[in-house]
Amino acid sequence: MKLKHKIITKMITKKLTRAEVDFLLYIAQYQSDSGEVIGIYYKEIIKALNISYQTFYDLKNSLSKKGLITAEKGSYTDWNICILENDFHYQSEDDKEPVVKNDPYLNLNFEIFSKNEFKAMKAGEKLLFLEFFRMQVASKGKYSIKIRVEEFYKKYKALFGVQKRVLQDYLTTLKQFFSIGIKNGMYYITALKDTMKKDSRVENQVRDEYAFHVLCRRDRIAEDESAKDTLALIKQYAKKGCNFFMLQKAILKSWKILNKGIEDVKSWRIELKPDLIHKLLLTIL
Numbered sequence: 001m002k003l004k005h006k007i008i009t010k011m012i013t014k015k016l017t018r019a020e021v022d023f024l025l026y027i028a029q030y031q032s033d034s035g036e037v038i039g040i041y042y043k044e045i046i047k048a049l050n051i052s053y054q055t056f057y058d059l060k061n062s063l064s065k066k067g068l069i070t071a072e073k074g075s076y077t078d079w080n081i082c083i084l085e086n087d088f089h090y091q092s093e094d095d096k097e098p099v100v101k102n103d104p105y106l107n108l109n110f111e112i113f114s115k116n117e118f119k120a121m122k123a124g125e126k127l128l129f130l131e132f133f134r135m136q137v138a139s140k141g142k143y144s145i146k147i148r149v150e151e152f153y154k155k156y157k158a159l160f161g162v163q164k165r166v167l168q169d170y171l172t173t174l175k176q177f178f179s180i181g182i183k184n185g186m187y188y189i190t191a192l193k194d195t196m197k198k199d200s201r202v203e204n205q206v207r208d209e210y211a212f213h214v215l216c217r218r219d220r221i222a223e224d225e226s227a228k229d230t231l232a233l234i235k236q237y238a239k240k241g242c243n244f245f246m247l248q249k250a251i252l253k254s255w256k257i258l259n260k261g262i263e264d265v266k267s268w269r270i271e272l273k274p275d276l277i278h279k280l281l282l283t284i285l
Helices: 005-013 017-028 040-048 053-065 123-138 149-160 163-176 203-218 225-236 244-258 273-285
Strands: 001-003 037-039 069-073 078-083 089-091 097-098 105-107 146-148 179-183 184-192
Touching: 001 005, 001 017, 005 149, 005 184, 005 225, 017 037, 017 040, 017 053, 017 078, 017 123, 037 040, 037 146, 037 203, 040 053, 040 097, 053 069, 105 123, 123 149, 123 163, 123 184, 146 149, 146 163, 149 163, 149 179, 163 179, 203 225, 203 244, 225 273, 244 273
Parallel strands: none
Antiparallel strands: 001 105, 037 078, 069 078, 089 097, 146 184, 179 184
16 A cells, blocks of 8 residues: 655656556555555456546556556456556565565555545646655654745646646645645645545555455455455454465365365365364464
8 A cells, every 4th residue: 555755756757647546546555565466357447446448458558658567467357467666675685585675655545545535636636646645644744845936836847747827726726635825935735634534444454355355256256254254364363463375375275175186176166164264274373
């Protein structure tokens, strides 16, 4: 649920369209620390963003051409998409353990991104919002953005490739999210209280739930009570470091047990047995 500051700048300089911004923000919710988002299913994107089948493929291709993402087939129905340069781990020199990158980023876990007022904005307005918002979140909303008026227009006319009048229109729209005023030749820009409200979702939980959903869809498993009970094991053992990948190992082991003696994997009975998976998970933790 994170976008590096430099990715936001790249979104601006590459002049992303409104639909491209929406697409990138949507998939970023589910990316791993490597920047990869597994199992992006066109039907779910179409529904979430209210776009057509063709638009989904147009967006995937246009964002690839602009150097924001790469995409490759994940299964016969979905795509694995990587947000380029938005990874948060790099390999250590001894190739033993990944090291966390400390690049500045914007956490997208805020209510504002699900509000209709944000969704309704034009591309340039959304991008300027992200530019202001990343700075406000970095200071935890304690400090206003301060910039001389002439410097503001010089900087953002060049960055956005638009004229002063267009930026003024953007600022007018953004006043529903920020307090924007001029004093002594300086712009003072401060996020309103409602703009800074955090979402109740937890990043790891969102990613694990999404990955589990992809597993169920790919293997044609009904997301019924058995599925809910299986997914609940992650939360039950969260303090022991349980995550989706551990749960997945337990699920795969359970299928081997359920299908013992059946060599043809295509003939396997694929279902979730929470009690069995629970026992196997305990051996992994």
